[in-house]
Amino acid sequence: MPTKPARTINLYALTWRLPIIFWQFIFFVGPVLFMVAMSFFLVKNYRMTEAFEFVNWSKMLSRGYFWDSYWYTVFIASVATVCAMCIAFPAAFALAFRASESTRRWAIFLLIIPFFTSYLVRTFSWFVILSESGVINGLLGTIGLGPYTMLNTNFGTLVGYMTLTLPLVVILQTVTMANIDKTLIEAARNLGCKPLATIWQVIIPLSKTGLIIAAIFCFILSFGDFVAPFYLGGSQEPTLPILILDTTKSGQQWPRAAVVAIMMMGTLFAIAFAGIALAYRKRKGAK
């Protein structure tokens, strides 16, 4: 019976891994642990005092408005994800399969450029475009339509989410599809597969991992975004990030805000793990 070789610690590899491990501990694990601890603290005279009480959890989770915000945030982030994936797909498809190598490079460069500017500034620029006296309503007015209310609505929030996520989703989808083995697509076509069926049965399954990761990124960014629902959505139905702000503003209830934040993180972890499991799940019979 063969014996397993004894596992030895590779010090060289460990040395190179240590910085990232430290980084994660200092800037992620540490703050998260502190946040969890903080959710059990109490606020007395606007000052946090160390305690181990469940009052913040029971208070927040028993409030109807918390669950309203929770489900609304899940809903609007899901809609944003579906929209971003649908809008990005044709563009990414064209860049991956129709555009030349240099065009694709330029397109990706141009898609990165929005990240050079502040997201808040980009969001505020939508005021000029979406307001009732703005550019879109001005153009619609010339053909006798409108004005339509776009700011302070769900539509406004979605526009903000697209501003944040769409370039990233297009880039991820493009890179994924551009790496598909083209001979598989040609084989499908040679075997009589129609264009739409090729997309559905060949391209999407082959780019499944990248597409799911793009969707996860879109959901995570939208779910945690404060700027779009606050400034373009008018805080009409508060999302969880707005609820965090409201909670800290009134009475400095950081521990209760920590409860909301932990619920958000839990949700994002669950969705991210489920998505990654789905992305890397092997098809039946596949090796």
Add this chain to the structure above:
Amino acid sequence: MTNSTVKNFLSKPSRRQLLKAGGAAVLTTPFVSRAWAATTEINMLAWYGHGEPDMVAEYEAANNVKFVPKYYAGGDNMLALIAQSPPGTYDLILSDGEFVQQLNLAGYIDEMNPADYPLDDMLHEDFKQFPGHWADGKMYSMMLRGGHLGVSYNKNAVTAEEAESYACFWKPELAGKVGHFDWHLPTLGMMSLYNGNGAGLWDLDDAKWDAVQETTMSLRKQVGGFFDYGGTFNGLKNGEMQAMVGIGDWITGVLEKDGAPVGSVIPKEGGIQFTESYSIGKDSEKAAEVKKFIQYMMSPAGQVKSAQMAAYPGFCVTKGGRAALIEADLAEATRSHQIDGDPQDPITLINEGRIHYRDIPQQQSLEDWNDFWSEYKNA
């Protein structure tokens, strides 16, 4: 140096003269920097605008002090900032009137000497011993300015007659066009006034509190958004919002001066006064400098500055201040009704019993009000 030597030096300096002048310059540098170092830094905790150049630059230059402002938004935020800072961090604290009592109870502010301030010159008797500013016969805060909250509206969408009642917020044409300043206290106070609670607007028993919640909820269908200062400003400016609940001239005044067709009035049900007052931080090492600055702000010149503050206007609280404003800026005095005989004169409104000082709920906790506010936003 004689005149001729100076002329010679300026026209064609010799090497010796140049070295002398250079040496003198180098040797005096430490004194120059010592003079700069002598500038006293005063840590100010205030609403935005109070530490901006339009308010303090002139005073800084004349008195060799430098204000280091830390801005907050809301009394809760202010108390939290103080609570989380070491004692003595803030030398000068500008607080909303209703929070002075809590500052004092927590021991964050020092006693002030009434004789140092122009209490005899106050425009209204109430201002001399403003609620919460005194405890056990000792003074802890000096009222600096005030402003009234009522119906704020776009003059193209709401008539002056309609604006005479909070009922205008329910006008069918304003559906989706009514905005909220995102703070429960002023809005719920206004709803309480609309329900006829008058002077007892903050002192609500269960039945009255339920009624206020019901009235507020009935407004929800009209609401187009909940905004911070910038959003409120933008909403009114670009016409997205035609009426605003929870604000007053402190926002519409800035837009009005800019030519926007907006205004604020105190409706027949009454309005709410916000009050801003200065206190000296407990154990401040610069208490003398702070006192001097407060005295300046209470002088006619300081009161004019306060009334003209770029961030948001407020009315003068001293007779001398009002007289100086009328003389220095009649247009602003007229626009803000700070003229004797004007029916919307802030002092006349107080005398008529139409203004109620902003306070915190008496029978509920702030948390109860905030919980309802979150429910309302989600409705």
